[in-house]
Amino acid sequence: xxxxxxxxxxxxxxxxxxxxxxxxxxxxxxxxxxxxxxxxxxxxxxxxxxxxxxxxxxxxxxxxxxxxxxxxxxxxxxxxxxxxxxxxxxxxxxxxxxxxxxxxxxxxxxxxxxxxxxxxxxxxxxxxxxxxxxxxxxxxxxxxxxxxxxxxxxxxxxxxxxxxxxxxxxxxxxxxxxxxxxxxxxxxxxxxxxxxxxxxxxxxxxxxxxxxxxxxxxxxxxxxxxxxxxxxxxxxxxxxxxxxxxxxxxxxxxxxxxxxxxxxxxxxxxxxxxxxxxx
Numbered sequence: 001x002x003x004x005x006x007x008x009x010x011x012x013x014x015x016x017x018x019x020x021x022x023x024x025x026x027x028x029x030x031x032x033x034x035x036x037x038x039x040x041x042x043x044x045x046x047x048x049x050x051x052x053x054x055x056x057x058x059x060x061x062x063x064x065x066x067x068x069x070x071x072x073x074x075x076x077x078x079x080x081x082x083x084x085x086x087x088x089x090x091x092x093x094x095x096x097x098x099x100x101x102x103x104x105x106x107x108x109x110x111x112x113x114x115x116x117x118x119x120x121x122x123x124x125x126x127x128x129x130x131x132x133x134x135x136x137x138x139x140x141x142x143x144x145x146x147x148x149x150x151x152x153x154x155x156x157x158x159x160x161x162x163x164x165x166x167x168x169x170x171x172x173x174x175x176x177x178x179x180x181x182x183x184x185x186x187x188x189x190x191x192x193x194x195x196x197x198x199x200x201x202x203x204x205x206x207x208x209x210x211x212x213x214x215x216x217x218x219x220x221x222x223x224x225x226x227x228x229x230x231x232x233x234x235x236x237x238x239x240x241x242x243x244x245x246x247x248x249x250x251x252x253x254x255x256x257x258x259x260x261x262x263x264x265x266x267x268x269x270x271x272x273x274x275x276x277x278x279x
Contacts, residue, residue: 001132001133001134001135001219001241001242001243001244002056002131002132002133002241002242002243002244003119003124003126003131003132003133003221003239003240003241003242004054004055004056004126004129004131005055005056005057005058005059005064005126005131005239005240006029006030006033006034006055006056006057006058007058007059007061007062007063007064008033008062008063008064009063009064009065009073009125009126009237010063010064010065010071010072010073011062011063011065011070011071011072012062015029015062017070018062019061019062019063019069019071020060020061020062021058021060021061021062022060023060026058026060029058030057030058033055033058034055053128053129054128054129054130054131055126055128056126056131059240063237064125064126064237064238064239065235065236065237066222066236066237066238067224067234067235067236068233068235073231073235074231074232074233074234074235075231075232076230076231076232077228077229077230077231077232079229079230080229080230080231114149115149116149116151116170117130117146117147117148117149117150117151118148119131119146119148120146120148120149120151120171121144121146121153121171121207121209121223122153122171122172122174122186122188122207122209122223123207123209123223123225123237124146124209124221124223124239125237125239126239127148129148130147130148130149131147131148132146132147132148132244132246133145133146133147133221133241134147135184135211135219139157140156140157140158141154141155141156141157142154142155142157142176142184143155144211151171153171153174154174155174155175155176155184155186156175156176157176158176159175159176159178160175161175162175162187162189162190163190165190165203167190168190168191168192169190169191169192170191170192171188171191172188172189172190172191172205172207173188173189173190174186174187174188175187175188177208180212182212182213183210183211183212183213184210184211184212185208185209185210186208186209186210187206187207187208187209188206188207188208188209189205189206189207191205204227204228204229204230205225205226205227205230206225206226206227207223207224207225208223208224209221209222209223210222210223216243217242217243218240218241218242218243219240219241219242220238220239220240220241221238221239221240221241222236222237222238222239223236223237224236
């Protein structure tokens, strides 16, 4: 399934309060988004050049977020406001850290080194390229496989409880929630706090997801995220996914392999500086 989209996760303030665009506005917004990202990619060498990026098209919505109604991520809770001003500690274990000034791999996130993908989830959120998902089902399990970067989450269907609260992982403890015939619903807790966004607690972070089959060619993916120590309220987003004829390994061969072989263009001077220190 292909879930690339130009529609932003949260509504841009420049779009006002409208929940949808006219056809003409959508065309103009798509072109502006492409032009802006092309400029950003050319300026910041920590990400790929624009010809590597593949954002897809906009679906006329002004945001992927459907709740709150303004299409914006809720304000941070007081504890989160305190956390964001704390200095980062080495080694950095968050998924994506693109700031300049790295003296070694310890100063980059695990996503920048292709250890975990940008859109791995949960929740799954579109990124600049390789927005591909595979869903496979056996009698007792469902496998959710994201291409960025080739990670699989295995969902047991036997209604077992979550793992013990002392067990944490990068993708959390996922369980199947009773759902309809054409919908898979899951709940994930037990995330490793060291891999969360700066300051987000793995103990209180919870994600509820659903995959609903709308027709033979379309899935609707939705998620609700909550963490009372980080946001003032839960928030929800929905993302359309369309069937693609390209196999995941073909998409991987075209894009991911080249990207991960260098671990981003600016990692060579990073390795050089680290080697000079070691000497």
